Amino acid sequence: MEELATRLEIEDLQENLEAVQGLLARHKQVEGLVARQESPRRELMEQLVQKLHLVELRTRLDKLHSADIAYVLEALPLNERLLVWHLVKAERDGEILLEVSDAVRETLIASMDSDELVAIAETLETDELADLAPDLPKEVLADVVQSLTAEERAQLRAALSFEEGSVGALMDFDMVTVRDDVTLEAVTRYLRRMEELPDHTDQLFVIDRARKLLGTLPLARLIVSDLELDVSRVMVPEAVKLHPDDSAQDAASAFERYDLVSAPVVDAFGALVGRLTVNSVVDHIQESSSETRLAEAGLREEEDIFAPVWNSFKNRWAWLAINLVTAFIASRVIGAFEGSIEKLVALAALMPIVAGIGGNSGNQTITMIVRAIALGQIQGPYWRKLLSKEIGVALLNGLVWGGLLGVIAFVLYSNVALGAVMTLAMTLNLVLAALMGVAVPYMQARFGKDPAVGSSVIITAFTDSGGFFIFLGLATLFLV
């Protein structure tokens, strides 16, 4: 909390960044001057001025919360970023490394030697160390593990063994436990002996001799209750319990539904192994929603916006390659009808409309259904209901937009049959989009895949190739 001392208003964030940038710019300017000047005395003076800027910068950084320094680091190009990084006090490096994005963390870790990294890692708690471990060089990690106690080593091993996206990977070990057969008076005395409670301690966990979780004792209840009472009388006996292998997403929706601040994590025998806090949950929600959005646009991971061209290329190429394949297939569908297009060139101009609107409509269907799946709202018996509704919407859309486009095609090319084919093709492609918009997420959910990722490419592939095929096929049958 003491770090927050100077952070009064949230608007300061932007101001801080601008101040750092200003100092960096002045520092750079002086550096430029120094390079151009020959006179040694002048040089000395400039160096002094430059030093002053760095001192001012360091003073400013010292006053910032670690999360705010992380924010500044992410917004600076590589050179400036490393300059700021090396001005930050070493004991805060660990916290900051935990706050920055993966891409930026890599650049920071790459700039440090093993000794520095070992020193940083030793300042972290085991659950934090587990978060950082994948990015640390192996020899650094080995050195750090050596310095841990046996208990910490066991915790680290456990934390590393949980899959990403599980409660185990998000939980921490900072819980305060009490026994059920003591009085609140004793609990209060016990707490007073601690200098401060771990962050997000809204409740104490009540356990028996075997560490089995018996209930929780909310601080708010402890404070308003009679101190003579036993813990067992005051505790909440049955609260939400999590397991380390529960999915983090389920845990997040439990936190959201039941408005939790912390929740106990128990093993298969009901013994307390850790706790999950709302701040980890919020981080997880933000991270996973951002990952989904990046994945939907075909970015493999978050990009450091100042990354070199080559890194960006590597991050993006797979998606473009997949789309190239689907576009190529659509192109070959058109190629099969080149004879028809040669005879009636209007087809070439109209076909992208049929394909495009199908894709848009299919994406609407899929977005709605993926969301409903994620919320667990679609159950077995309702899939058919849903499908018939979506086909109804598609037919209505076909009538309205297909009809409109049929008229436009007729007006443009004075060809009634062409207008009719346009309307029919639009309607059929919209029905195809509705079918696939339900079928694709259904199959993905069936086979245990995350329907949020990739469904948009799949549906667009169908509505493109399908749209071209339906429109050009109908045209070949009825017009050419």
Added chain:
Amino acid sequence: MEELATRLEIEDLQENLEAVQGLLARHKQVEGLVARQESPRRELMEQLVQKLHLVELRTRLDKLHSADIAYVLEALPLNERLLVWHLVKAERDGEILLEVSDAVRETLIASMDSDELVAIAETLETDELADLAPDLPKEVLADVVQSLTAEERAQLRAALSFEEGSVGALMDFDMVTVRDDVTLEAVTRYLRRMEELPDHTDQLFVIDRARKLLGTLPLARLIVSDLELDVSRVMVPEAVKLHPDDSAQDAASAFERYDLVSAPVVDAFGALVGRLTVNSVVDHIQESSSETRLAEAGLREEEDIFAPVWNSFKNRWAWLAINLVTAFIASRVIGAFEGSIEKLVALAALMPIVAGIGGNSGNQTITMIVRAIALGQIQGPYWRKLLSKEIGVALLNGLVWGGLLGVIAFVLYSNVALGAVMTLAMTLNLVLAALMGVAVPYMQARFGKDPAVGSSVIITAFTDSGGFFIFLGLATLFLV
């Protein structure tokens, strides 16, 4: 908390839904039997059985947390939903209405008469009432306002006056305040007199006579401190403060960065007016990320998945209309080159590839930049740096994918010039995509619009029409 009593494991959620569905199905079955039977005695028996199912259902519902009932309601088709809704105890209706999605809330409110709604609204706190107000019939709201105290009316008026997406709209008034010149002993006595503390009370707010916020007193600190001390000695004098007109998004990132559970909201004079809690923040994050994703796919609002076809049509038509216009423009671009296509029909088959890959690449650029803008990472001086990086990536992509497609076009159509035009057109369209991928969010941010919404349509419009124009234009120049 007592409502949670039966909720031990998060897996129960699915189970509850299935149990309710099972009971509903049995209820329906019996209803069907009754309709087919004539014998009055048999009928009576069936009615009894049916009643039993409803009793069992009601018992089950009574044990569920309001949020879990909301979940069940959202997952049921309209008829079943209303049946369950009317089985729920009236005093919980208010809480449940607050939990369900907007679309489902409308269906529930539509099924109730004014008296019921007034009774529900009177059970709510003013900040909750403000959330529900937009969905209530006017006469109901007027009736409810009549029953409020003057202070509550002022709170309601204030809560309704804040814009959606501001801290004011999310805050509540359930804070516990203490004065700075009393002892912790007195504070503890004061708290003991309350039966329970409001949810998410992790800290008390310290104010002076004029309600000016002086600091906060975390419960965790109150518990471990010497009771003889004055509040002013123990309080955290400077904590994160919010203003009612701060954006909820900024507040959410403050909660995320500083790991807050609650934060005080103060007016321009520093007087305490409310508090923001992490559960409201989590709800806001979830809601706004879901809204963005729906908006990106052109869904105007969340859809009740069991809504009638006509409602879905209304929710989706605007987007399809916009896309129809952009597709029509692209179609007219192609129309302008019909002469060239007639002479070289291969152009018709190849042109969608150029347009499609441009669109995909542009969307990658825009997704990355929109994200960086949202995180506040892109500052004035860095736009140009970013643009040149994106153009670099585009040129590299053009070289790789354009080159590959050039070779494929050459192989397919044995036409070297066609292959060269393909490569050149791909590269130019990728550069266009990079330009627009940076320019569109830049302009949107400049004019204060949310760059997350609509940028995908805009960029696709450019890369489609632009791609067709570049490819067909080059072909007309060099090939025909």
